[in-house]
Amino acid sequence: MSEQVQDPWLLTPGPLTTTMETKEAMLHDWGSRDASFIEMNARVRDRLVKIADGEGTHVCVPLQGSGTFAVEAALGTLIPPDGKALILINGAYGKRMATILDYAGRTYATNETPEDTPVDLDALTVSLENDAAITHVLVVHCETTSGILNPIAEVAEITKRYGRSLIIDAMSSFGAVSVSAREIFYDAILASSNKCLEGIPGMGFAIIRQCVLEGCKGNAHALTLDLYNQWVTMEANKQWRFTPPTHVIAAFDCAISQYLAEGGVAARNKRYANNCRIIIDGLRALGFETVLPDELQAPIIVTFKMPADPTFDFDAFYDQLKEAGYVIYPGKLTVAPSFRIGGIGNLSAAEMNGALDAIKDILKKMGVTTGVPAAA
Numbered sequence: 020m021s022e023q024v025q026d027p028w029l030l031t032p033g034p035l036t037t038t039m040e041t042k043e044a045m046l047h048d049w050g051s052r053d054a055s056f057i058e059m060n061a062r063v064r065d066r067l068v069k070i071a072d073g074e075g076t077h078v079c080v081p082l083q084g085s086g087t088f089a090v091e092a093a094l095g096t097l098i099p100p101d102g103k104a105l106i107l108i109n110g111a112y113g114k115r116m117a118t119i120l121d122y123a124g125r126t127y128a129t130n131e132t133p134e135d136t137p138v139d140l141d142a143l144t145v146s147l148e149n150d151a152a153i154t155h156v157l158v159v160h161c162e163t164t165s166g167i168l169n170p171i172a173e174v175a176e177i178t179k180r181y182g183r184s185l186i187i188d189a190m191s192s193f194g195a196v197s198v199s200a201r202e203i204f205y206d207a208i209l210a211s212s213n214k215c216l217e218g219i220p221g222m223g224f225a226i227i228r229q230c231v232l233e234g235c236k237g238n239a240h241a242l243t244l245d246l247y248n249q250w251v252t253m254e255a256n257k258q259w260r261f262t263p264p265t266h267v268i269a270a271f272d273c274a275i276s277q278y279l280a281e282g283g284v285a286a287r288n289k290r291y292a293n294n295c296r297i298i299i300d301g302l303r304a305l306g307f308e309t310v311l312p313d314e315l316q317a318p319i320i321v322t323f324k325m326p327a328d329p330t331f332d333f334d335a336f337y338d339q340l341k342e343a344g345y346v347i348y349p350g351k352l353t354v355a356p357s358f359r360i361g362g363i364g365n366l367s368a369a370e371m372n373g374a375l376d377a378i379k380d381i382l383k384k385m386g387v388t389t390g391v392p393a394a395a
């Protein structure tokens with residue numbers, strides 16, 4: 020191979036920086052019907068169920084594509100054509116679930132709060148109390164739009180009390196913030212290969228309560244997105260229905276082994292929380308403000324308000340930071356002009372401190388004396 024050059028570190032919500040070991044796991048070819056691939060696929064599915072604490076209750080159904088493909092498949096498979104969803108929205112990913120249901124032709128209601136505000140538990144209770152037609156509640160665990168952590172245990176408790184089915188988009192939190200199926204009652208949780216488990220992009224998965232999935236035959240609105248059919252087929256012959264993303268699964272298998280060796284959810288949560296802490300404390304010392312107070316902040320990605328200093332130019336800042344070896348993310352918020360810095364992926368204190376030093380340098384060169392944002 021040619022000389023190794025360090026790629027820029029990705030301080031983004033995914034795809035993320037992966038380890039060399041994970042990248043090297045892809046340097047082979049696998050036949051999709053070959054025993055070694057079938058074994059690897061079964062191991063990935065089993066370990067994902069274990070990570071979710073879903074052994075004996077839940078099954079793992081993987082699907083080709085990015086995370087949104089798995090969300091679209093899960094909603095279409097689990098919500099029957101005559102069902103009705105209640106979507107709790109406080110960001111772009113909640114809104115995307117509404118768009119998915121528009122395409123699928125499913126009925127839904129929404130309870131929306133601003134992007135810097137957790138989903139409203141009282142409004143959830145009122146909706147479930149007053150609307151008997153609601154069959155499913157949909158919620159995003161960590162809304163990656165702002166980085167806010169929604170009160171998932173309380174949402175699950177209320178949804179269960181009213182006898183409805185809960186579907187959680189835990190794409191950006193799964194593996195880094197515990198959502199144990201033994202403690203939080205949900206019918207499905209959705210995630211993908213390229214977020215906190217640090218694989219490469221290309222596969223989403225749903226961890227679904229088996230007794231619920233067994234009743235979902237015929238619900239799906241598209242053949243490729245039918246998770247019931249995907250599951251039944253994979254259980255019967257251990258194979259994917261259509262060409263599997265073999266290299267993605269090999270990298271994911273390797274990434275999951277590293278995840279377990281690191282110490283699972285507790286260790287990953289600690290490393291990511293420390294990463295975010297370094298960036299938050301460092302930028303606050305320069306005058307920057309976070310959109311969220313610390314108690315609402317998930318240890319995943321942090322949103323900062325744009326500085327008011329007229330010499331600050333975000334595009335130039337972004338380009339120079341990339342030049343220095345760190346890629347960040349523009350904001351996606353409507354509540355305030357902002358940018359985001361992620362703490363997930365194969366990153367530790369050294370990379371976060373390196374990014375902070377680079378940021379200080381660039382601001383100095385730009386002539387920005389403070390990161391203080393415009394008054395609200």
Ligand SMILES: *Cc1c(COP(=O)(O)O)cnc(C)c1O
Nearest residue numbers: 085086087112161163188190191
């Ligand atoms: C990343 C993410 C998704 C999936 O997005 P893709 O671009 O399809 O990978 C869904 N929900 C949340 C909360 C996410 O962070």
